[in-house]
Amino acid sequence: xxxxxxxxxxxxxxxxxxxxxxxxxxxxxxxxxxxxxxxxxxxxxxxxxxxxxxxxxxxxxxxxxxxxxxxxxxxxxxxxxxxxxxxxxxxxxxxxxxxxxxxxxxxxxxxxxxxxxxxxxxxxxxxxxxxxxxxxxxxxxxxxxxxxxxxxxxxxxxxxxxxxxxxxxxxxxxxxxxxxxxxxxxxxxxxxxxxxxxxxxxxxxxxxxxxxxxxxxxxxxxxxxxxxxxxxxxxxxxxxxxxxxxxxxxxxxxxxxxx
Amino acid sequence: xxxxxxxxxxxxxxxxxxxxxxxxxxxxxxxxxxxxxxxxxxxxxxxxxxxxxxxxxxxxxxxxxxxxxxxxxxxxxxxxxxxxxxxxxxxxxxxxxxxxxxxxxxxxxxxxxxxxxxxxxxxxxxxxxxxxxxxxxxxxxxxxxxxxxxxxxxxxxxxxxxxxxxxxxxxxxxxxxxxxxxxxxxxxxxxxxxxxxxxxxxxxxxxxxxxxxxxxxxxxxxxxxxxxxxxxxxxxxxxxxxxxxxxxxxxxxxxxxxx
Numbered sequence: 132x133x134x135x136x137x138x139x140x141x142x143x144x145x146x147x148x149x150x151x152x153x154x155x156x157x158x159x160x161x162x163x164x165x166x167x168x169x170x171x172x173x174x175x176x177x178x179x180x181x182x183x184x185x186x187x188x189x190x191x192x193x194x195x196x197x198x199x200x201x202x203x204x205x206x207x208x209x210x211x212x213x214x215x216x217x218x219x220x221x222x223x224x225x226x227x228x229x230x231x232x233x234x235x236x237x238x239x240x241x242x243x244x245x246x247x248x249x250x251x252x253x254x255x256x257x258x259x260x261x262x263x264x265x266x267x268x269x270x271x272x273x274x275x276x277x278x279x280x281x282x283x284x285x286x287x288x289x290x291x292x293x294x295x296x297x298x299x300x301x302x303x304x305x306x307x308x309x310x311x312x313x314x315x316x317x318x319x320x321x322x323x324x325x326x327x328x329x330x331x332x333x334x335x336x337x338x339x340x341x342x343x344x345x346x347x348x349x350x351x352x353x354x355x356x357x358x359x360x361x362x363x364x365x366x367x368x369x370x371x372x373x374x375x376x377x378x379x380x381x382x383x384x385x386x387x388x389x390x
Numbered sequence: 391x392x393x394x395x396x397x398x399x400x401x402x403x404x405x406x407x408x409x410x411x412x413x414x415x416x417x418x419x420x421x422x423x424x425x426x427x428x429x430x431x432x433x434x435x436x437x438x439x440x441x442x443x444x445x446x447x448x449x450x451x452x453x454x455x456x457x458x459x460x461x462x463x464x465x466x467x468x469x470x471x472x473x474x475x476x477x478x479x480x481x482x483x484x485x486x487x488x489x490x491x492x493x494x495x496x497x498x499x500x501x502x503x504x505x506x507x508x509x510x511x512x513x514x515x516x517x518x519x520x521x522x523x524x525x526x527x528x529x530x531x532x533x534x535x536x537x538x539x540x541x542x543x544x545x546x547x548x549x550x551x552x553x554x555x556x557x558x559x560x561x562x563x564x565x566x567x568x569x570x571x572x573x574x575x576x577x578x579x580x581x582x583x584x585x586x587x588x589x590x591x592x593x594x595x596x597x598x599x600x601x602x603x604x605x606x607x608x609x610x611x612x613x614x615x616x617x618x619x620x621x622x623x624x625x626x627x628x629x630x631x632x633x634x635x636x637x638x639x640x641x642x643x644x645x646x647x648x649x
Binding site for chain 2: 171173174175176177178179180181182184185186187206207210211213214215238240241242247250254255282283286290292293295296299312313314315316317318320322324325326327330336337338339340341366367368369370371372373374375376377378379381382383385386387388389390
């Protein structure tokens with residue numbers, strides 16, 4: 132392959148340290164174009180902007196890389212990249228998203244704007260990877276991730292990905308010891324136990340902050356939580372077909388209301 | 391079972407005709423509590439509100455049903471219902487969401503706020519159903535859906551659902567002929583082909599509307615698009631484990647970078 136064309140997006144916004152890390156690695160691999168949110172979009176899940184207008188402006192923050200900031204969600208960014216910015220032109224060979232400031236392991240994949248950008252790539256039939264670091268710090272240390280981001284991206288460019296699959300890659304926060312390697316994992320069985328912190332505004336009206344604890348029910352060693360806890364890079368192949376295929380015959384057999 | 395406790399939410403907002411339809415059916419089945427967005431949330435996917443505050447106020451629109459309006463997304467509404475409104479009390483026996491004004495078949499399930507409320511139910515281990523009508527009209531005719539909403543809800547209350555599964559139920563827009571029945575389906579292989587309608591605001595600055603055509607690649611008769619096109623109610627069992635399990639051995643075999 133000639134130099135691949137790489138579309139970069141994220142959900143922390145175009146000025147975050149994580150996207151700078153990702154762009155710097157991608158420049159070593161191919162030609163890069165960035166379309167990313169103009170402000171943080173964490174927790175946006177697979178939201179798209181249908182009832183409101185969108186803005187898109189060129190942004191010069193990366194100097195030698197063509198970049199655009201978009202007022203929409205990460206999924207909007209990938210759609211605008213393909214169907215406006217690159218319309219009628221060469222389409223990306225790969226979509227990469229991140230590096231997210233914060234974990235997107237386990238159930239968090241559902242709420243993840245980072246992964247929604249990657250899944251938009253997969254919907255369009257393009258190999259796609261979302262990268263996340265399990266460290267929320269704005270000035271998080273990404274230095275241990277770069278070597279692996281490069282390896283994984285090159286591997287995906289060389290081998291492709293199964294149809295309809297995007298990768299959810301998570302890195303442990305930087306430890307004293309180096310990373311132990313890469314594990315291909317399933318999504319751990321875990322969830323957030325929410326609570327709501329009740330406060331009152333200066334006008335005496337009640338408002339809430341969502342808070343919560345992450346609870347891991349999973350005893351296995353083949354899941355992403357285990358990998359991260361053991362200082363491995365976790366790679367979960369994710370799909371956008373949500374059908375619980377194995378449940379179709381169950382319902383067809385059990386339900387009286389089908390005829 | 392005694393009268394079940396039914397949590398109702400939606401994504402079109404607490405004043406939509408669709409949620410009135412759903413509440414009216416649920417009142418025949420059990421005790422109802424509503425926690426729904428205070429404004430339309432279409433296209434919100436599985437978004438949650440983490441970086442901003444939330445509001446929740448009692449709402450008296452349903453007269454004989456306890457109801458709350460929430461400033462957040464459909465997923466937020468289900469979380470607030472469980473972990474604030476009903477905290478320490480009896481939890482719902484079932485979560486129902488909708489009836490959405492507009493289709494949530496095929497790939498639209500990913501972008502659907504209606505289904506994110508249902509999937510939040512499934513994450514908490516509660517049977518959950520999202521209902522959608524393939525008619526965007528604010529004053530859409532829901533009269534053909536009520537009998538089926540009742541049947542399906544009673545069936546789920548009687549039989550339960552497989553672990554981790556929520557149902558995505560879609561109804562065809564009202565036809566001259568009655569509905570033909572219910573089909574348990576898989577998510578059709580289809581996608582949106584977006585385009586961006588470029589406009590200029592009164593200050594001469596460019597903005598965009600996302601538009602698009604739905605393209606169905608699926609030739610099968612076992613999918614939700616086929617069911618809707620043939621005047622059946624489609625029921626797709628959906629799961630929140632996004633892992634492409636069959637791809638794990640593929641990556642483990644193909645990748646050189648694992649050791």
